[in-house]
Amino acid sequence: MKETLANANFPQDSEGRVYHISVKQGEVANRILTVGDHVRARAIAKWLDSEEEAGHPTFIHTSQRGFLTITGRYKGVPVSIIAIGMGNPMMDFLIRETRAIVSGTMAIIRFGSCGSWTDRAKLGSVIVPRGGFCIRRNLDYFSENPIYPELAKTPYLISGNFAADEDMTSRLANNLNSTLGPLEEETKGAIGPVVTGGLNCDGCSFYSSQGRIDPSFWDDNKNLIEDVRKVHPDVDCSEMETSMLFHLAKCSVKQKIKAAGCMQVFADRVGNGFIRPEIVALLEPAVGKAVLDTLISTKVEDEMDSVGTVWE
Ligand code: R1P
Numbered sequence: 001m002k003e004t005l006a007n008a009n010f011p012q013d014s015e016g017r018v019y020h021i022s023v024k025q026g027e028v029a030n031r032i033l034t035v036g037d038h039v040r041a042r043a044i045a046k047w048l049d050s051e052e053e054a055g056h057p058t059f060i061h062t063s064q065r066g067f068l069t070i071t072g073r074y075k076g077v078p079v080s081i082i083a084i085g086m087g088n089p090m091m092d093f094l095i096r097e098t099r100a101i102v103s104g105t106m107a108i109i110r111f112g113s114c115g116s117w118t119d120r121a122k123l124g125s126v127i128v129p130r131g132g133f134c135i136r137r138n139l140d141y142f143s144e145n146p147i148y149p150e151l152a153k154t155p156y157l158i159s160g161n162f163a164a165d166e167d168m169t170s171r172l173a174n175n176l177n178s179t180l181g182p183l184e185e186e187t188k189g190a191i192g193p194v195v196t197g198g199l200n201c202d203g204c205s206f207y208s209s210q211g212r213i214d215p216s217f218w219d220d221n222k223n224l225i226e227d228v229r230k231v232h233p234d235v236d237c238s239e240m241e242t243s244m245l246f247h248l249a250k251c252s253v254k255q256k257i258k259a260a261g262c263m264q265v266f267a268d269r270v271g272n273g274f275i276r277p278e279i280v281a282l283l284e285p286a287v288g289k290a291v292l293d294t295l296i297s298t299k300v301e302d303e304m305d306s307v308g309t310v311w312e
């Protein structure tokens, strides 16, 4: 740790930098595109206005904890691209720590990768869910002395649904259709289609809570996918952060967070295939551009005007 921090409840340094992402006010825009993978973040950042066009340098910072923040302008509008790594807790760091240093409405779109649970979305498709839920491994089920035995009867806990922002989701789907249409043709169907209207689920793990079978561990998850479908019949995919984004956006009670998500299908959980890297190389910048176009056309109340001046 490099900085001296104060306040155990919400640690910040003397200039207001938050503990894990290590950014302060003015270094993050109201409009955020977030991904897991820092290589994806850098590929998408190629769409940002040049420093000459923006009139100031692009802010690029990797925190000691591995969060990569790139803030610049896209078509003149301040945007941040933030790579957070994997899992619900990383989304929690992102939302709470950026919310603490950004004032006004925030518009956040996650662009992730996922496993598809449906024939509607093959490898190379992009799913735009209308909402999402979480599946958590229930530790008490595996414990010899659960504190609450009545809550220890089922190995996985499936949550209710959290809705994405409807307007941002529908514009995102439209922009993706326009961007991916030509690529779908060019790649003879290796990219696309855009699949809308269903649900995402976040597993608390890539493995057991997404229904992957691992004979080396006691997981009791043989029937998990079937059980999930019984309560959420229109589940399309699983990954690890987007439903948490929808959940936290709903729980941001003081200032509004608009949230949407899209995910490229990397793993075909129906046919058991995995995407090829040359397809990802074409898909990621194209989806990134559609997300940026969606973010800048989103209405953001009380947008900060200091972004782009603080790091000059
Ligand atoms: C697992 O391989 C990771 O891929 C997905 C999951 O949500 C998880 O983070 O998203 P990203 O490709 O954005 O990391």
Ligand code: URA
Pocket: 113, 114, 115, 116, 206, 210, 238, 239, 240, 266, 267
């Ligand atoms: N990311 C996930 O979390 N799950 C998958 O199946 C593929 C990508």
